[in-house]
Amino acid sequence: xxxxxxxxxxxxxxxxxxxxxxxxxxxxxxxxxxxxxxxxxxxxxxxxxxxxxxxxxxxxxxxxxxxxxxxxxxxxxxxxxxxxxxxxxxxxxxxxxxxxxxxxxxxxxxxxxxxxxxxxxxxxxxxxxxxxxxxxxxxxxxxxxxxxxxxxxxxxxxxxxxxxxxxxxxxxxxxxxxxxxxxxxxxxxxxxxxxxxxxxxxxxxxxxxxxxxxxxxxxxxxxxxxxxxxxxxxxxxxxxxxxxxxxxxxxxxxxxxxxxxxxxxxxxxxxxxxxxxxxxxxxxxxxxxxxxxxxxxxxxxxxx
Amino acid sequence: xxxxxxxxxxxxxxxxxxxxxxxxxxxxxxxxxxxxxxxxxxxxxxxxxxxxxxxxxxxxxxxxxxxxxxxxxxxxxxxxxxxxxxxxxxxxxxxxxxxxxxxxxxxxxxxxxxxxxxxxxxxxxxxxxxxxxxxxxxxxxxxxxxxxxxxxxxxxxxxxxxxxxxxxxxxxxxxxxxxxxxxxxxxxxxxxxxxxxxxxxxxxxxxxxxxxxxxxxxxxxxxxxxxxxxxxxxxxxxxxxxxxxxxxxxxxxxxxxxxxxxxxxxxxxxxxxxxxxxxxxxxxxxxxxxxxxxxxxxxxxxxxxxxxxxxxxxxxxxxxxxxxxxxxxxxxxxxxxxxxxxxxxxxxxxxxxxxxxxxxxx
Amino acid sequence: xxxxxxxxxxxxxxxxxxxxxxxxxxxxxxxxxxxxxxxxxxxxxxxxxxxxxxxxxxxxxxxxxxxxxxxxxxxxxxxxxxxxxxxxxxxxxxxxxxxxxxxxxxxxxxxxxxxxxxxxxxxxxxxxxxxxxxxxxxxxxxxxxxxxxxxxxxxxxxxxxxxxxxxxxxxxxxxxxxxxxxxxxxxxxxxxxxxxxxxxxxxxxxxxxxxxxxxxxxxxxxxxxxxxxxxxxxxxxxxxxxxxxxxxxxxxxxxxxxxxxxxxxxxxxxxxxxxxxxxxxxxxxxxxxxxxxxxx
Ligand SMILES: Nc1ncnc2c1ncn2[C@@H]1O[C@H](COP(=O)(O)OP(=O)(O)O)[C@@H](O)[C@H]1O
Ligand SMILES: [Mg+2]
Numbered sequence: 019x020x021x022x023x024x025x026x027x028x029x030x031x032x033x034x035x036x037x038x039x040x041x042x043x044x045x046x047x048x049x050x051x052x053x054x055x056x057x058x059x060x061x062x063x064x065x066x067x068x069x070x071x072x073x074x075x076x077x078x079x080x081x082x083x084x085x086x087x088x089x090x091x092x093x094x095x096x097x098x099x100x101x102x103x104x105x106x107x108x109x110x111x112x113x114x115x116x117x118x119x120x121x122x123x124x125x126x127x128x129x130x131x132x133x134x135x136x137x138x139x140x141x142x143x144x145x146x147x148x149x150x151x152x153x154x155x156x157x158x159x160x161x162x163x164x165x166x167x168x169x170x171x172x173x174x175x176x177x178x179x180x181x182x183x184x185x186x187x188x189x190x191x192x193x194x195x196x197x198x199x200x201x202x203x204x205x206x207x208x209x210x211x212x213x214x215x216x217x218x219x220x221x222x223x224x225x226x227x228x229x230x231x232x233x234x235x236x237x238x239x240x241x242x243x244x245x246x247x248x249x250x251x252x253x254x255x256x257x258x259x260x261x262x263x264x265x266x267x268x269x270x271x272x273x274x275x276x277x278x279x280x281x282x283x284x285x286x287x288x289x290x291x292x293x294x295x296x297x298x299x300x301x302x303x304x305x306x307x308x309x310x311x312x313x314x315x316x317x318x319x320x321x322x
Numbered sequence: 323x324x325x326x327x328x329x330x331x332x333x334x335x336x337x338x339x340x341x342x343x344x345x346x347x348x349x350x351x352x353x354x355x356x357x358x359x360x361x362x363x364x365x366x367x368x369x370x371x372x373x374x375x376x377x378x379x380x381x382x383x384x385x386x387x388x389x390x391x392x393x394x395x396x397x398x399x400x401x402x403x404x405x406x407x408x409x410x411x412x413x414x415x416x417x418x419x420x421x422x423x424x425x426x427x428x429x430x431x432x433x434x435x436x437x438x439x440x441x442x443x444x445x446x447x448x449x450x451x452x453x454x455x456x457x458x459x460x461x462x463x464x465x466x467x468x469x470x471x472x473x474x475x476x477x478x479x480x481x482x483x484x485x486x487x488x489x490x491x492x493x494x495x496x497x498x499x500x501x502x503x504x505x506x507x508x509x510x511x512x513x514x515x516x517x518x519x520x521x522x523x524x525x526x527x528x529x530x531x532x533x534x535x536x537x538x539x540x541x542x543x544x545x546x547x548x549x550x551x552x553x554x555x556x557x558x559x560x561x562x563x564x565x566x567x568x569x570x571x572x573x574x575x576x577x578x579x580x581x582x583x584x585x586x587x588x589x590x591x592x593x594x595x596x597x598x599x600x601x602x603x604x605x606x607x608x609x610x611x612x613x614x615x616x617x618x619x620x621x622x623x624x625x626x627x628x629x630x631x632x633x634x635x636x637x638x639x640x641x642x643x644x645x646x647x648x649x650x651x652x653x654x655x656x657x658x659x660x661x662x663x664x665x666x667x668x669x670x671x672x673x674x675x676x677x678x679x680x681x682x683x684x
Numbered sequence: 685x686x687x688x689x690x691x692x693x694x695x696x697x698x699x700x701x702x703x704x705x706x707x708x709x710x711x712x713x714x715x716x717x718x719x720x721x722x723x724x725x726x727x728x729x730x731x732x733x734x735x736x737x738x739x740x741x742x743x744x745x746x747x748x749x750x751x752x753x754x755x756x757x758x759x760x761x762x763x764x765x766x767x768x769x770x771x772x773x774x775x776x777x778x779x780x781x782x783x784x785x786x787x788x789x790x791x792x793x794x795x796x797x798x799x800x801x802x803x804x805x806x807x808x809x810x811x812x813x814x815x816x817x818x819x820x821x822x823x824x825x826x827x828x829x830x831x832x833x834x835x836x837x838x839x840x841x842x843x844x845x846x847x848x849x850x851x852x853x854x855x856x857x858x859x860x861x862x863x864x865x866x867x868x869x870x871x872x873x874x875x876x877x878x879x880x881x882x883x884x885x886x887x888x889x890x891x892x893x894x895x896x897x898x899x900x901x902x903x904x905x906x907x908x909x910x911x912x913x914x915x916x917x918x919x920x921x922x923x924x925x926x927x928x929x930x931x932x933x934x935x936x937x938x939x940x941x942x943x944x945x946x947x948x949x950x951x952x953x954x955x956x957x958x959x960x961x962x963x964x965x966x967x968x969x970x971x972x973x974x975x976x977x978x979x980x
Contacts, residue, residue, distance in 0.1 A: 034390040036379045053776050056769070057790045063805040063849065064793075070808065081818035083809065136702040143695040151699065151706060158710040160962050162909050164934040164951045168720070168944055169713035172729070192709045195702060224694030253798030255913040260939070270800045274917055277804050286808060297801040304796035305789070311796070312857050374872050395878025407869035411891035420887070421877025468873070480869075 071095060071291035078286050094287035098295060102288055104275040111292045114272030118252055118299075120183065121268055125190035126247045132191060133198020133243065134236060138228050140199065141206040142214050152199070159196035163256060174261065181263025189257045194250070198243055201317055205239040206232065242314045245307050249300040269296045324385030324398065324475035324508055325350045326371065331380035333366055340366045341532045344380070348510065350475075353502050356512045357519040358529035359555070364512040367529075368478050371510065372401050384476055395425070397476075400469025404481040406461040408453040414464050415449045418471050432471075439470040442501070459490040466501070479511040483518065495521060516556050520544065528552045546674070550681035553605050553674055559638060561605045564646045565678060570598040577604050577675070579644040586621040590670040592684055601678035608638065608651040612667045613658060620667035625650065628661045714955070721948035729944065738949035748950060751928040754840045758929065759908040761844035762851065766904055767897065769848065770855025775885060777856070778863045788860070792853035799850065803917025806846040807833065839919050839927040843911070846918055851907060855900045862896035863889070902965050909958055930954055 066083055071094050073087040100110040107113075136155075140148050170189070174180035179188065217227045258268035267275075273296045277289045304311055326348040333341040340363045348354050356364045369375045371382055373394040381390045389397045409417050415436060422432045440446045443463045453461055462482055469477055482498075483491045499522055502509055513519055519526050520540045527537045528551075536548040547553035553561050569578045575587040575596050585604070612620070625648060627641040632654065639650045639658055650666060652658065675684045724734045742748050773791055777784055794802060809815050812831035820828040832838035866889065874884045890897075912931040919927040930950060937947035 033381070034388050035381045036390070037376045038391045049776055049779055049781065052772065053781065053787055056773055056776075057787060060790050060794060060849065060853070063809055066809050067805050078814060081814050081822055083811075083815050083819045132701050135698050139695045139698045143692070145692070145695050145699060151702060154706045154710060155702065156966070158706070160906055161710075161714070161958055162931065162951070162954045164931055164938075164947075165717050165955050166709065166713040167935075168938055168948060168951075169716040170709065172716075173708070173713075192705050195705055199702065224698065228698075249796055253800075255798065255800050255916070256935075260935075270798050270913070273804070274800050274913075277807075278917070278920060286811075286814070289804065290808060293801050293804045297797045300796045300798070301793065304793055308789075312792070312861070315795075315854060315857050316861055369872070372872070372876060374875060393878070394876045399876065401873070401876045403869040403873060405867050405869045407867060407873040409870070409874075409888050411888070421879060424877065424879045424883065465873075468877070472877075 067290045067294055071098075071287055071294060073287050075283075075285060075287060094285070095291040095295075097285070098288045098291035102276050102285075102292055103282070104272060104279060105281065111269060111272060111276065111295055114267060114269035115295070117262070117266050117272075118269040121186050121190070121258070121262065121266065122248065122251050124187045125194070125251050126244060128187065129191045129194035129198055129247055130240065130243045133195055134202045134233065134240075135228065136195065136199045137202025137204075138206055138232055139224075141203045142211075142227075142232075143224065152203070155196045155199055158193075159200070163193065167260060171260065180261070183262070183266050186257060186262040186266060186268075189261045190251050190254070193257070194247055197246065201239055201243055201246075202236070204317070205236065209235065239317075241307075241310055242317055245303055245311055245314045246317075248303055252299050325383070326385075326476055326508060326510065327383040328367070328371065329381045329383070331367070331370060331382070332378045333363075333370055333375070334378045339378075339532070341370075344532070344534060346527060346534065346537070348508060350508055351506045353499075353509045353511065353522055353524045355519040355523035355526045356510065356529055357516060357523075357526050357555070358514065358535075360514055362529045363532040364514075364529055365480055366532075368401075368480050368510060368512050371476075372399055372478055373397050395421075398474045399476045399478055400472045400474045401478040402462070402465045402469050402480070402482045404484050406453070406458075406465045406485070408461055408464055408468075410453055413450050413452055414445060414456075414467075417453070417464055418467050421468070422471060435471040435473060436467075439467040442470065442504070443467050458486050459494060462486065462494060466498075474507070476508045476510070479509065481513055482511075484513070484515070491518075498522065516558065520556070526556075528555060530555070545672070546683070547605075548683050550603060550605070550676040553676070557607055559608050559649055559651070561607050561674070562643075562646075562648050564604045564606075564643055564648070566602065566604060566644075568596050568598060568600045568602050568675070568684075570596055577602070581644045583624060583644060585623055587670045587673075587675070588621070589619045590673060590675060592675070594684065596684060600684075602684060603676045603678050603681075605674040605676060606668050607672075608649045610668050610672045611650045613639070613650060613652060613664060614656070616667045617669065619669050619671065621670055623666045623668060624663065625666045626661065626663050627658055630658060630660050717948045718952050718955075720944055721952045723945055725945040725948070727942040727944070738945045739953070742946055742949045742953070745946070747925050747928055748930070748933055750925055751930045751933045754843075754927060754929050755908060755911070757840050758843055758847065758911060759905065761841065762847045762908060763901055763904045765844065765848045766852040766855045767900060769852045770900070771859050771890075771893075773852070773856040774859035774863055777860055788856075791856050794850045795853045795857075797850070799911075799913035800917045802846050802850045803914045803919075806842065806849070807918050810842055833919060834923055836923055836926040839923060843915055843918055843927055846914060847907075847911070850914075851904060854903070858896055858900050859893065862893045866892060898965065898968065902962065905961050906958070909954060909961075 069086055070078060070083070072090040072092070074089070074091055074093075077088060098110065099112050101108050102110050139145060140152055145151075171180060174185050174188075179185040213231070214227065217231050222231065252268075253270060254268065255270045255274070258271045262268060262271070273292055276292055307314075326346075328344060328346040331341055331344040332339065344367065346354075356367060358364050366375070370377050371384075373382075373389065373392060377390065381388055383389065384397055384399065409420060412420060418436045418439060419432050422435065427435075436449075440449060443466060445460065445463050445467060448456060448460055448464070453464070456464065462485075465482070479498075483494055486494065495518060502522075511518075511522060520543075523540050525537060526540055526543050528535045528543060530551050536543060536552045538546075538548075543552060543556055547556065547561075550563070554563070564577075564579065566577050566579045569576045569584060575590065575592070577585040577587050579585065606623075611623070616622075623643060625641050625643050627639050627650075629640040631638040631640065634654060636651050636654045637656070639652055639660070640647070641650070641660075642648050658664070676682060677684055720729050721738050722733050722735060723730050724732045724737070777788060781787070810817075810830070810833040812818075812834055817828060817830045820830070833842045870888065871884070874888065879887075910931055911929050912935070915921055915927055915929050915932055921928045921932055931954070934947045934950045934954070937943045937950065
């Protein structure tokens with residue numbers, strides 16, 4: 019819509035016919051220049067991370083952060099994965115990676131399942147106090163986590179799950195519930211209600227309808243939920259650092275400990291390799307899911 | 323007032339040729355309706371006239387001027403859309419005057435034109451409302467007003483009534499006709515609704531597959547459809563089609579049904595000399611069939627009647643002719659026995675005969 | 685009547701997890717937090733109520749004041765830049781350009797990554813001795829200065845840059861879907877009226893996008909109030925305490941400094957701030973009169 023046209027100006031030039039002659043206009047050029055600069059801004063940090071992770075420390079000290087490595091080495095990657103140090107522990111970022119995986123799998127499955135169940139009950143069944151429950155749930159999605167944290171720590175300590183795998187998984191379920199419920203509630207509410215009514219008439223009970231009819235129909239929204247939860251939980255730092263305990267620190271926490279540790283010489287190449295490794299899982303999800311990711315964002319943008 | 327002429331127009335989207343070699347001459351003050359099924363290229367043609375999309379080849383002339391390369395705003399046209407396309411956050415006045423403001427029209431002139439349009443369309447009480455606060459019919463009036471204030475000679479309508487309910491549609495249809503009479507401007511009107519086309523048009527261009535199938539007055543389109551598509555698309559309930567072959571015996575034309583029955587076609591005006599044995603389709607409108615009395619030029623048609631469907635003023639009787647589904651329109655008060663086999667009569671002069679293979683009128 | 689009752693029992697059973705979470709993990713903890721903030725609790729919660737003394741102390745703590753100021757600066761900067769950049773990118777992508785998908789993918793990928801990764805990447809790029817500053821100096825401009833990350837009064841702006849890098853893609857995606865939702869016939873009508881594209885954007889499109897803009901602002905505001913990891917990874921709150929933010933202040937006082945009275949008072953202040961932000965929005969989204977919703 020921004021393009022303008024230029025016309026043959028000479029009098030009695032060709033009789034206009036067929037497509038308008040177009041010349042490259044300033045607006046169009048400006049558009050692509052803007053897009054190119056924007057793309058540069060978003061790509062540059064990733065480029066810098068990648069080239070840095072392939073350089074030797076000697077080359078990094080020269081200070082040409084944007085230059086390509088003169089002799090690329092994957093040594094920093096191996097070191098980052100296998101032997102990067104947090105304080106005195108030198109097990110590499112792989113420790114955090116496997117911790118994150120172990121946290122991720124139960125958290126994603128359970129939070130989606132509970133969210134689906136709650137969304138189903140709230141959207142298709144008449145439950146007294148449903149609106150109130152949902153309102154408070156929504157509120158929970160918006161309030162700063164700092165409000166909940168200390169009492170949760172106390173509760174966890176009392177029941178003995180503070181600093182354990184159970185503790186961190188429960189935390190992800192708790193704070194994933196609002197978004198998951200919202201997602202499934204809106205999804206089930208958008209399905210034709212006749213379907214549900216027919217199942218009721220056929221004598222289906224609450225759980226029968228859920229497991230036999232609703233869950234099998236939920237594939238699209240489960241994909242969206244998976245994208246949101248996998249990236250969200252993988253990227254979590256706050257809950258990991260507080261609730262997971264020393265043995266289960268997720269990858270983000272371990273990464274920060276490695277990079278921002280004050281001991282020893284800073285190995286920027288190893289740090290960048292570790293950083294990219296940490297970003298890898300959500301990036302793979304992002305590139306594979308494509309438009310679904312955007313759909314997830316739109317759904318997560320909390321529209322009523 | 324302005325003529326519109328479309329010459330050898332071709333439009334393609336990527337590899338898809340939507341219109342090809344399309345010619346259309348519209349006289350000044352004429353109300354032309356582009357009628358056709360959805361997806362046949364009506365909107366594309368209208369958008370090309372408006373300058374909203376680039377033509378691949380050909381020319382468009384408006385008011386004696388070649389506007390093929392002109393911007394939409396410089397073509398002297400106003401356009402009304404199916405979705406109304408009102409500017410949502412502006413009042414009705416804002417909607418009417420925004421374009422004029424952009425064109426740096428003097429304030430007094432803007433006010434004058436807005437007032438005039440509001441009067442013609444009787445939307446004065448709505449001037450300070452926003453589109454969201456208007457009903458569908460009111461919105462479409464405002465959209466028409468937005469075209470009106472542009473003080474142009476050619477109006478383009480793209481299915482303007484399709485989003486309205488049946489009653490409003492009828493009302494606004496009459497108003498549009500009145501508007502055309504009052505303004506005398508050239509109007510090009512796109513619709514897939516044949517009733518709108520038949521009631522509004524001076525001439526109808528029936529389109530299918532990006533090609534104008536027939537361009538003629540509503541009467542002519544209805545009476546003498548040029549091909550089977552036009553015949554089937556115009557008229558409701560639809561024309562009956564019976565397949566068979568032409569039989570020329572002793573200089574008299576007849577139509578032979580599959581079961582051998584001969585139907586006399588004396589009185590039908592063939593476009594060209596009919597050939598004996600040519601596979602053809604006989605088309606008769608349900609209202610052209612009489613179950614009761616035989617007139618002088620009528621021919622006989624044996625019909626099996628199976629079902630009667632009362633529709634108020636008249637009734638539709640369903641049945642078959644030699645195994646092909648068939649319908650007859652009769653007076654609402656009349657009664658026929660179903661099921662029954664009777665002789666029906668029609669006047670060959672009113673019927674249509676098409677080539678079975680090409681669908682062209684014979 | 686009987687079967688219906690039984691079915692309803694099942695639906696209540698299904699809501700037990702949600703109920704427990706809402707009552708204990710949300711409401712209970714929230715009330716508990718607020719309650720502690722009125723006591724003189726230090727390392728452990730006490731029941732010794734001291735009124736609003738913790739709040740007085742809190743607002744007399746310069747570190748808290750700096751945190752709040754930083755949150756405001758970060759918030760205004762992040763929201764303004766993200767809105768403008770996000771809208772421009774979305775509008776540019778909506779011009780039937782080539783490689784639209786590629787550009788969209790590039791603009792949005794940072795949003796998939798964690799704040800820790802974002803923070804560490806920018807920390808390295810802005811490293812005063814080996815990063816951009818040194819690079820430009822190596823090119824010959826030996827006096828070039830870009831060391832905001834170690835400047836007391838600039839560090840928070842670095843956080844804005846990194847935040848914009850991470851989050852403007854989100855705004856772009858929201859705005860783009862808003863733009864795509866606009867009736868194409870509206871553009872045609874504007875073209876017939878001869879309205880220049882920029883006027884259409886300014887006078888017609890932007891007002892129509894109000895709900896999208898509001899959603900973006902709310903989402904970004906929540907990110908602003910919560911900002912923690914980004915600061916931890918990027919500046920660690922430094923230099924000194926110059927880029928502290930409230931979320932970090934609270935966690936430091938909860939766990940590092942064991943002053944839970946002060947920390948919970950700060951949490952309660954955040955709570956109030958968020959309620960002030962979202963209550964009007966929730967009202968607008970869920971409870972506004974039907975009339976205003978019409979016309980879509
Ligand atoms: N912008 C476009 N890009 C590709 N194909 C299009 C475009 N606009 C219309 N078409 C195709 O052109 C044909 C005619 O469309 P249109 O003119 O809108 O039909 P209608 O007669 O229903 O108004 C359709 O097959 C449609 O799919
Ligand atoms: Mg159309």
